[in-house]
Amino acid sequence: MSDTATSEHSEPVAEHHDGHDDADHDEGHSHPSDWAYAKIAIVLALVTALEVFTYFDTVLDWGAFLVPSLIFMMIVKFYLVATWFMHLRFDSKLFGRMFTAGLILAVGVYLVTLTVFEFWV
Amino acid sequence: MSAEAVVADQGHAADDHGHDEHATTTGLSHTKLAMWVFLGSECLLFGGLISTYLLYKTRGNGRTLPTDVFDIPFTSVSSFVLLMSSLTMVLALSAVSRGEDDAGRTWLLATALLGGVFIGGQVYEFTSFVREGVAFTTNPASSAFFTLTGFHGVHVSLGIVMLMSLYVASVKGKLTQRNAETVEIVGLYWHFVDIVWIFIFTVIYLIPAD
16 A cells, blocks of 8 residues: 555544554455465366266265255355455455345345245245 | 446556555445445345246246256356356456556456357357247246346346456556556456356256256
8 A cells, every 4th residue: 555545544544554453444455366366266166066066966866965065065156256256355344244235135035035935835 | 337437437546456545434445335235236136036036947837947958068168157257357357456457458358258158158048948949938937037047148248348348448548557446346246247147057057946
């Protein structure tokens, strides 16, 4: 961060630069290297390959573990993209809260909707 | 807002990594905050479309269901292509943030091309589905399927338009390290589209219908 930029700003930003003690104002931390991004992409590709592997159930019968396994792998991929590629791991927590609020609202609303329409029966 | 308008709006001081400091009440970029709020609202849109498909997926009215004609190996390749476009997108941001404009343009173009390959695959998939008797109005299941995946395809297409706008802005010298945040904001949208497909691929394609 340039000193010029820091000196022009309001107190919250100045606090951030002084001590990095405000988790809500940590925008601007250095991002990972290109190799780190590539490693995340390799993990994503491997998880996707495993997901597709479950489709060929003549190779291995996943049985009752199929759906939970697929959902777990989906969440892992979601987490990796959101935290690394979308930088939620490095940016201000406020950004993540805005997104999570919408996500939780959507999941809640549509779980209720699916329940009302007896999707689980 | 067009990409060039966003570029013009990002005239803040920036450090060596292209991070802007913002003279706002939060000390954060309100443009980026607005994008995150927008993406949060998009969760509701796609949540509604996914839920609708889940409710209708077995309603075939005696005709062919989308699940009967799924080509999982083909869709898996499309999914992989879109997933890798997230890597090229983040590499574009990384390059622009370092002031490497040529590399940034290359990665932006690569991302747009991968997105184009995904859309091409979707067009092929839709066409083959129609040939096999599953069209938009065939039954409630097909309507819900085409609406969901079609909306996602429109999002990817809009993302490609944004990426190409960034590419043109970069060629014209209007996209530099100073306003790398513009690339980051378009990148957030692009990664979100990828995340939505991660959900769709698992919930719609891979989890068995019955």
